[in-house]
Amino acid sequence: MTVNAPANPNPPEAAPAKASxxxxxxxxxxxxxxxxxxxxxxxxxxxxxxxxxxxxLQDVDLRFPDEGGFVGLSNYSAVLSSDLWWTDIFNTVFIMLISVSIELVLGMAIALVMHRAIFGRGVVRTSVLIPYGIITVVAAFAWQFAFSPETGFVNNLPLISDEMDWFGGRFSSFAVIIMAEVWKTTPFMALLLLAGLVTIDSQLYEAAKVDGASAWQRFTRITLPLMKPAILVALLFRTLDAFRVFDTIFVMTRGALDTESVSILGYNQLISRLNLGLGSAVSVLIFLCVFLIAFVFVKGFGAKVEEGRPGG
Amino acid sequence: MKSSWVRRAGVCLVASALAAVALAACGGSSDESGPPELTFFVAIQPGGTIEEVSKRCSEESKGKYTITPEFLPTDASQQREQLVRRLGAEDSSIDIIGMDVIWTGEFANAGWVEEWTGADKKAVTDKVFPNVIETASYEDKLYAAPFNTNTQLLWYRKDLVKQPPKTWDEMIEQAEGLKEAGSIQVQASRYEGYMVFVNALIESAGTEILSGPEEVDLEQGPTEQALAVIGKLANGGAAPPSLSTSDEDSARLAFEAGESAFMTNYTFAYASAQEEAPDIGKEMGYARFPQVDEGKPSKPPLGGFNLAVSSYSKNKDVAFEAATCLSNKTSQKTAVELDGLPPSRSDLYTDKTVTKAYPGFAQLVKESIEESGPRPTTPAYQDVSLAVQRALHPPDKIDASDTESIYDELKSKVEDAVKREGLL
Missing domain, CATH: 1.20.5 (Single alpha-helices involved in coiled-coils or other helix-helix interfaces)
Known part of the structure; x- marks a missing residue:
């Protein structure tokens, strides 16, 4: 249905039953x-x-090429009955919720700054985008070195204990992982929000000013409602991305101390254990989760991907 | 300290860049005439052993073959992941494999590596430690030529410790008595190195993780005794602050920085300390891996690489010949000379190259290898190792005074793992 829409931009005014x-x-x-x-x-x-x-749906293990066969849903029941799966779901959702929330707030602030920048607009926008251009693995190593008690500078900062072992505890590891994720992907969020921001008619702000609305009122009454489609799309893209978080955790903790995400769980089954059956079951379940998130955004919150797209 | 990290990362980057170039280059061009080109997939050795032995053997073959080394990353899990993906896809571009001692069961069972028989077998096992031959064998068949082996010693500071401890309990007590300077460095991050540590303690306590490829042993009394050692170390004053993220390199760095009185680590630690921290290096003492049960001889860890011939190689005959040369006496001397890797042939331990690399402790290394407790041999090794790491990490979750519940968890996880059941 959406497929033929672009091919027919000017439908005939009177649409008869019989197509010409x-x-x-x-x-x-x-x-x-x-x-x-x-x-x-x-x-x-x-x-x-x-x-x-x-x-x-099969028992396939590359290490045992002669064994295997159809096993029905038993791989799925093995995954869903395992504590590990649910712990990893919790970890993933925890990282996703916190990092996307912080990114939304920071991204909005950066988008406003980029929108308002009067001189050096190009320089401001380019410099904001730099973290997004850095390969995730490289960024993760950089942050890991920074927080490592042996090589890092972070423990030399005031208010932080010199002995702090960031990767020695679950929530301190989460803090570093979330920070690295936020640093890396906030520019993406900011860019999507900026695209929504530029579509707002500046006359609306002028009219509001004449009516005596304060800056905060203008933000909450004009900017936010008109940006809702852009915000929802930005949130949707980032949430889907954040749910599949892999690189940062793999580099920093390899999933130790209960910091594992579902993607690392899938990697362990598929790449380390070569248990393709179990690993594929994990992958399919991740796919379903991603599908569910997209469904909730599109149906529940009414995100319209086409409208909110940059330039759309 | 920083430079060493940077160097390591640099080596990794270079290695992966090389691998990428090799991948791009390996399409086509294999049916040119001339001597067969054998590709040798092996972990990189910073001292240049692999390049040197490949070059020498190619020359000695007088045009029969040339060996091109293809380097894998320094991290053992990543080496394996790169290899198994290629072998699972029946990649014929691999001829010789530098096989970690723990992969033998898996590779042999999957039919990825060729069995060694007859005169070749005799040549490559001559004067080799029986323990090491076992790590290259699966179900009484030999699948690889032993090259280098490795073992851990107890390193301690002679200026702080008068008499090296015999047992772990004694060591923990001594370390706690030294307060600030007294921590014990081990490998307890959640990776293969932790499995090495746990296995050595369980073996030293007098039992083993598996008694056959699918038979779980883990006798309760000794296993709990071994677990108690980990709990006591991790929850007491002898634990370094970053115990749960420590590996061979971080242990070495902390020891060289003078932060620890004791460390269990491989033989590379000695040469490293002499070079990087001479003040600490000259106070560096050595002893055998400590006992868990007083009076029962310890069973130190055993590592190393064996050379296997890939079943998908197009030049198996010459590959056997090349692997024999790559692992022979001269090659093993090169490995100890350039990279400090202990030879797998027992007759080399009185040789000048070995006594020079291990001044004063060549015999200790030999004894440690002879009486080592190898990690289990099973096709499901990866699952077993992951299960042990999952059950016992972080180390401070083990309560030394009540090890029963953690023992039950360990046993049930390992039982599932040998059957390859459940998520890991």
Whole structure:
């Protein structure tokens, strides 16, 4: 349904029941133009997803090539009945909620600054984006070194104990992980919010000023409501990303001390244990969680991906 | 300290860059005429052993083959992950594999490596420690040529400690008596090194984790005794502040910085201290890995690499020949000379190269290897190791006065792991 919309930007005013031969040929053209993209999508997304689902119903272990077979849902029951899965879900959701909340507040502040910058706009926007351009693994190593008791500078800062072993406890590890995530992805959030910000008509602010609204009132009564679509899309993208957090945790703790995310759990089953059945079950469950998050955002909060897109 | 970290990270980066280049280069160009080119996948050794032995053996073959080393990362888990992904996909670009002692069961069971028989077998096992041959064997068949081995000693500060401790209890007591300067460095981050530590304690206590590829042993009394040692160390004054994130390198760094009186670590620690911290290095004493049960000889850790021939190699015959050369007496001397790696041949421990690398403690290293307690051999080794790490980490969760519940957890996790059941 959404597929044919762009191909037919000016629908005829009077839409008769019978489509003219011209619209029909346009439909056909639209399908043909979309076909390569659809095929590519099927090949690179649908096939691996389907294959993962098939693997998740089997007992497949690369180390035991001669064993295995169809086992039904037993891989799923093994995952869902394990404490580890639920601990990791908690960890993932905890990191996701806190990091996305902080990113939203900081991102909004940065977006406002970028919007208001009168001179050096290009320099401000570019410098804000730098952390987002750094590879996550590199950024994670940089922060790990900074917080390490042996090599880091953080423990030399005032108010922080020299002996503090950041990666020796669960919540102190979370703090560093969340900080590294926030540092890295706030620019992305800010950029999406900025796109929403520029679409607001400046006359609205002028009118509000004339009516005597304070800066705070203008922010809460004009900026926020009009930015709702952009905020929801930014939150949706970042939440989905944050749920799949892997690199930062893998570099910093490898999941020790109950800091493991569901993605690391999947990695352990698939890459370390080569247990493709169990690992695929974890992957499929992660996929379902991501699907659920997107569903809640789109249906529950009414996020409209097309409208909120930069420039949309 | 910083420079060492940076250097390590640098080595990793270079290694992965090399691997990427190799990946790009390995398409095509294999059916050129000339001597077969054998690819040797192996962990990088900073002293240059691998380059040196590959070059020498290629020359000695007089045009029969050339060996191209392909370096894997320094981290043992990452080495394995890169290899198993290729072997699982039946990659024919691997000819010779530098196989960690713990991978033998897995690789052999999956049919990824070739069995050694006849004259080749005889040549590569001649005068090799029986313990080491066992690490290269699975179900009484030999799957690799022993190259270097490794073991941990107890390193201590002669200026702080008069008489090295015989047992862990004695050591913890001495360390606590030394207050600030008295911490004990071990490897207790959640990684393979922690498994090495736990296994050595369990073996020293007189039992073993597995008695066969799928048989869990873990006799309750001795196992609890071993667990109590970990709990006592982790919850007492002898534990360094970052015990739960410590590895071989952080232990070495802390010892060299003068923060610890004791450390259990591999032989590289001695040469490193002489170079990086000569003041500490000259006070560095050595002793055998301490006992868990007083009077019962300890069973120190055993590490090292054996050389296997990939089942997917297109040049198996010459690969056996090349692996024999790469692991021979001369090659083992190169390894001890350039990288301080202990030879797997017992007759080399009176050789000048070895006594020079281990001044005064060559015989101690030999004894430690002979009486070591290797980690279990099983195709599901990865699962067992993950299970042990999960059950016992962080080390301070073990209550030394009540080890029964943690024992039950360990046993049930290991039982699931050998059956490859459940999440890990």
């Amino acid at each position: 031969s011209r619209t029909r040929s346009e439909h056909k053209l639209a399908w043909m133009l979309c076909a390569p993209a659809v095929l590519a999508m099927l090949l690179v997304t649908a096939y691996p997803i389907a294959y993962a689902i098939i693997l998740s």
